[in-house]
Amino acid sequence: MRIDKSRLDDANKKDEARHKDHFDFLSNQLTMKGCDVESILKKLSDFQVAIPSWALGAGGTRFGRFGFQGEPSNLEQKIDDVGILHTLTKTAGAISLHIPWDVPKDYSAIKELANSHDIIFDAVNSNTFQDQKNAKESYRFGSLSNTNRSVREQAIQHNTEVIQIGDKLGSKSLTIWLADGSNFPGQSNFQTALQHTEDSLKDIYKTLPNDWKLFIEYKPYEPNFYSTVIQDWGTSFMLANACGDKAYTLVDLGHHLPNTNIEQIVSTLMLKGKLGGFHFNDSKYGDDDSTVGSVKPYSLFLIFNALVYGMENNPQNPYPAWMIDASHNIKDPLEDLIQSLEAIQEAYAKALLVDQKLLTGAQQNHDVVKCQEILQDAYRTDVRPLLEKARLESGGAINPINAYRSLQVRENLIDERGTDSVASGL
Ligand code: AOS
Ligand code: ZN
Ligand code: ZN
Numbered sequence: 131m132r133i134d135k136s137r138l139d140d141a142n143k144k145d146e147a148r149h150k151d152h153f154d155f156l157s158n159q160l161t162m163k164g165c166d167v168e169s170i171l172k173k174l175s176d177f178q179v180a181i182p183s184w185a186l187g188a189g190g191t192r193f194g195r196f197g198f199q200g201e202p203s204n205l206e207q208k209i210d211d212v213g214i215l216h217t218l219t220k221t222a223g224a225i226s227l228h229i230p231w232d233v234p235k236d237y238s239a240i241k242e243l244a245n246s247h248d249i250i251f252d253a254v255n256s257n258t259f260q261d262q263k264n265a266k267e268s269y270r271f272g273s274l275s276n277t278n279r280s281v282r283e284q285a286i287q288h289n290t291e292v293i294q295i296g297d298k299l300g301s302k303s304l305t306i307w308l309a310d311g312s313n314f315p316g317q318s319n320f321q322t323a324l325q326h327t328e329d330s331l332k333d334i335y336k337t338l339p340n341d342w343k344l345f346i347e348y349k350p351y352e353p354n355f356y357s358t359v360i361q362d363w364g365t366s367f368m369l370a371n372a373c374g375d376k377a378y379t380l381v382d383l384g385h386h387l388p389n390t391n392i393e394q395i396v397s398t399l400m401l402k403g404k405l406g407g408f409h410f411n412d413s414k415y416g417d418d419d420s421t422v423g424s425v426k427p428y429s430l431f432l433i434f435n436a437l438v439y440g441m442e443n444n445p446q447n448p449y450p451a452w453m454i455d456a457s458h459n460i461k462d463p464l465e466d467l468i469q470s471l472e473a474i475q476e477a478y479a480k481a482l483l484v485d486q487k488l489l490t491g492a493q494q495n496h497d498v499v500k501c502q503e504i505l506q507d508a509y510r511t512d513v514r515p516l517l518e519k520a521r522l523e524s525g526g527a528i529n530p531i532n533a534y535r536s537l538q539v540r541e542n543l544i545d546e547r548g549t550d551s552v553a554s555g556l
Contacts, residue, residue, distance in 0.1 A: 131539070133537060133539070138526075138527060138533060141527060141537060142533070145528040145532070149522070152514075152518075153515040153516070156513070156515045157515075160483070164485070167516070170479065171523065173482060174221075174478065177221060177475065178222070178224055178452070179221055179224070180222075180224035180225060180252035180451065181211075182225075182228065182255070182454065184228050184457075185455070185456055185457065185458070185463060185467060186202050186553060187201040187202065187463060187552070187553020189458055198458075199543075199548075199549045200540055200544035200546070200547045200548070200551060201463075205227075206240070208225070208232065208553075209240070209247060210243075211463075212249055213246075213247030213249060214534075215471070216247060216249060218530040218533055219521060219526055220524035221471050222249075223249055224249060225251060226251075226253050226305075227254050227295075228257060229254060229256060229257060229291070230262060251296065251299040251300050252451055253296075254293070254296035254299075254303070255304075256289045256305075258274065258285040258308065265284065266284060268281070272308075272310040272318075273285035274306075274359075275308070275318075275327040276310075276326065286333045289306065289334045290337045292304060293334075293338060293342070303343040303344070303345055303406070303451055304342065304344055306344065306346055306347065308347075308360055311323075311359055311361075312354055312356050312357045318357065324359060324365070327360065327369065331346065331369055331377070332373055335374060335376070342376060343378055343451075344378065345378055345380035347366070347382055347407075347409070348365060348380075349385040350362065350386065350387050363381065363395050363398075363399065366380070370404055370406075371404075377406075378406020379399055379405060381399070381405065382408075382411070382455055383410060383413070384411045385409075385417060393436040396437055396440065400436070400439075400441075401447075402446075402447075403444065403446035404447070406451065407450055407451040408450050408453065409453050410453070410454045410455065410470065411455050412425045412430070413426075419455060420456065421456060421470050422454065422471075422473040423477065424469070427473065430477040431477045431480050433477070434478050434480070437450070437481070452474075454467060454470050464534065465531060468531055469531070471530075472517065475520075476514065479516050480508050483507075484508045485504060489501060489505070
């Protein structure tokens with residue numbers, strides 16, 4: 131299904147007067163403070179976040195999975211879902227595929243479909259954390275770190291194939307997340323596992339096309355509960371350096387032990403030109419993969435403040451690849467993703483309001499109170515009218531959730547796909 135532009139315009143009409151009122155008020159306030167509202171709007175419209183192909187169905191836990199009606203059951207339908215998100219929000223102009231869950235059958239048809247929705251293919255994700263049907267070797271005891279050479283070779287070969295698949299779609303990066311680690315003390319030799327991982331990554335790196343990037347994701351625990359080979363940003367950074375210029379660290383917000391200062395990690399990586407990719411989500415305890423901004427919106431703002439500073443001051447760091455990595459056990463996955471996209475844009479807009487010059491001055495004067503005032507003044511500003519304006523000007527919805535509901539998108543998807551469709555790949 132596709133959203134009809136004239137029906138979207140009708141939905142917007144209901145919100146138009148209120149929006150205009152709020153926007154004019156905010157825009158005046160910001161202009162008086164010296165903000166360049168036009169340039170903020172342009173930055174918001176340019177900010178595109180990839181949707182992972184595995185986030186479009188209802189996720190689940192090891193205790194069960196409660197499906198959601200009208201889920202996409204093939205790659206074409208997943209791309210259509212991202213198309214719906216992009217039409218409404220104008221900020222989801224990319225999809226990130228997971229191989230082998232989403233191997234295209236007809237490449238040119240898939241590219242054409244994505245193109246018709248104005249969607250590009252962002253990073254491709256390999257999978258050496260599950261055994262595939264008819265695979266010769268098992269990843270039970272690890273993949274790139276395995277003590278058995280033929281297991282490592284199979285995992286390296288898989289990553290090479292993922293690059294080839296991505297290349298045919300126009301992707302320019304490969305994300306590697308490894309489940310490798312150990313469940314019990316003594317089970318694995320840390321040094322051997324790390325050395326094997328480094329050597330395997332270097333072999334994959336050799337097959338990377340020149341204009342590609344390799345993103346190395348880290349995570350402290352889960353699925354292994356004693357040790358993980360790439361447990362933190364330092365390990366990822368070290369491995370990226372060992373591979374070369376095209377290798378980078380990827381930060382997933384949920385992959386930190388409680389209270390870790392993620393904004394400081396972001397700053398360090400950008401200073402060193404090594405922040406390649408970003409996975410957005412939120413969490414209370416661990417890798418919860420909750421809706422972005424649902425638990426710790428102030429932390430998200432502080433992280434964006436570091437990102438904005440880095441994007442403006444660190445030309446040595448490439449523009450990062452943004453992706454949502456969340457899972458939806460209870461909500462309609464599309465509504466959940468709309469909420470995540472909104473939270474990302476909101477934190478970004480607030481960070482853009484921070485007066486960096488004033489902040490630097492206050493830091494140099496050691497005016498700690500002023501520093502906090504500057505950050506919190508930006509954080510306390512209700513920037514939603516800016517988001518609405520940016521979306522409206524790009525042809526999206528003033529209020530995407532309202533439009534999604536009033537246009538009865540889910541009802542239409544259920545009519546089209548049935549009540550018991552199950553998202554493929556899960
Ligand atoms: C796993 O915890 C990581 O966040 C991965 O980025 C991702 O969720 C996984 O690769 C899904 O395939
Ligand atoms: Zn992730
Ligand atoms: Zn994760």
